[in-house]
Amino acid sequence: MSRRSQLLIAFLIAVVVGPAAAQQPAFTRADTLRGSVTPERAWWDVVFYDLHVKFDPADSTVRGWNAITYRVTGPSRALQIDLQTPLEIDSVVQGGKRLAHRRDGNAFFIATTGRQPRGATRTLTIYYHGKPRVAEKPPWDGGVIWARDPDGAAWISTACQGLGASVWWPVKDTQADEPDSQRVALTVPDSLQAISNGRLRGVVRRSDGWSTWEWFVTSLINTYVVAPYIGRYGQWTETYEGERGHLTLDFRPLVQHVDGARRQWQQVRPMLKCFEHWFGPYPWYADGFRLIEAPHLGMEHQSAVAYGNGYRNGYKGNDLSGTGWGLTWDFIIVHESAHEWWGNSITTADIADMWVHEAFAMYAEGLFV
Known part of the structure; x- marks a missing residue:
């Protein structure tokens, strides 16, 4: 190959490949924690999520807890749970004891205590609160949607494909692990209905003006397709x-x-x-x-x-x-x-x-x- 040909090829590579390489996104540690099965995710398998969330349309906040039942599949270590900013974990409890936890961006690492033998089933409960990310252009730019129906009443839902369910609840946020079943209990103002996945098990109406709607999914479910629909619905x-x-x-x-x-x-x-x-x-x-x-x-x-x-x-x-x-x-x-x-x-x-x-x-x- 002549020197002239070599220079021409080098020029074409610079013109064609260079801009494409420059456009490649820079992957961060947060991307790795969110997108991979980390060692802190790999040693446990989700069995059941027991999710309880209160949606307050007055100030666009959520508050609740998720009891995660899991099966130990390997040597235990810290356990990774995902919850996106600006939401905050208040406490993590297992066996009646508070567990230490530290935040790394949108991931939390929880120090489990006690024996976690392979094959054992354990449950830990995560309490959390905050004002979740608002969806700017749902469903593509996801988050929580605080909207109004044609008569001005609150109308709330979520859309989080790609972004992840951890935008509104604490979860092992990967498609590689689905719970075998799940409960979704939604507490809302009693002027509204709260609809979700699976079948309705009951509604508890309280004297303080709030109602809790309990739904139950009997099948495996991907976490980003768990969703609340809160509003004034016909049926x-x-x-x-x-x-x-x-x-x-x-x-x-x-x-x-x-x-x-x-x-x-x-x-x-x-x-x-x-x-x-x-x-x-x-x-x-x-x-x-x-x-x-x-x-x-x-x-x-x-x-x-x-x-x-x-x-x-x-x-x-x-x-x-x-x-x-x-x-x-x-x-x-x-x-x-x-x-x-x-x-x-x-x-x-x-x-x-x-x-x-x-x-x-x-x-x-x-x-x-």
Whole structure:
């Protein structure tokens, strides 16, 4: 190779590769703690989350606790729990004793005490509070959404795919470990309803003007698809005869939009028929299928799909395909529900592989059309 050719190749590499390399993000220690299975995550396996959270729309704060039951799978050491700033841990308790903990950015390292033999099951409880990050442009720029319904009443939810569930509750924030089941108990002003994943076990109304809504998920669940929906909701229920028998359909539009929802959400039945035919039974018969109006476009919250498409076909009333076919079906109902199979039932261990979830959901759209 001539000297001239060598110089030309070097110039092309500098022009093409140089800018691309310069655009590569600089990974931080916080990225490593959030995105990898650290030694402080690897030695224990989540069995159950018992989450209790009070949402106060008056000052946009949360306060509560999460009792984490885990199984010891290896030699014990410090235990990593994730909780994003500006939220704060008040205390960590195990076996009636307070545990020492230290903060490293959005991760906390907890010094467990007592014997933690391999195969044993233990529970620790984390108490926390604060004003969580507000979602600036949900669902893409996530966090907690403090919105208002058409009549001005509080309307609250979360969207945290990619960002992580630790934006609003303390958790082992990795897709590589899911609890076998979970309780979600939401305390809200008694003028509002609090809806979440799974099935409602009961509502406790207190004399101080607050109510606690207890929901229970019987299946494995990815933590970013655990979500509260707090507002003034209408409701109706139906039964779908699916491939595993009776499937409960629970519809929760805002009270102002019940009539429009009854028309638009009829698309749920043909969607289920299509996807059960191609992908097998809906994965969560025990927890039911729920479609809930949300203060953002949409998200695949497990058994509690978020809907914010304005009761229009297409993507916010637009045909992204340019063919006319895109206006014959509701993008959010079909796409987000497809994630019940691809994303919730089958979940990648690493958020970096989210393309797998989205690619199969897009494939499902084509099958539906």
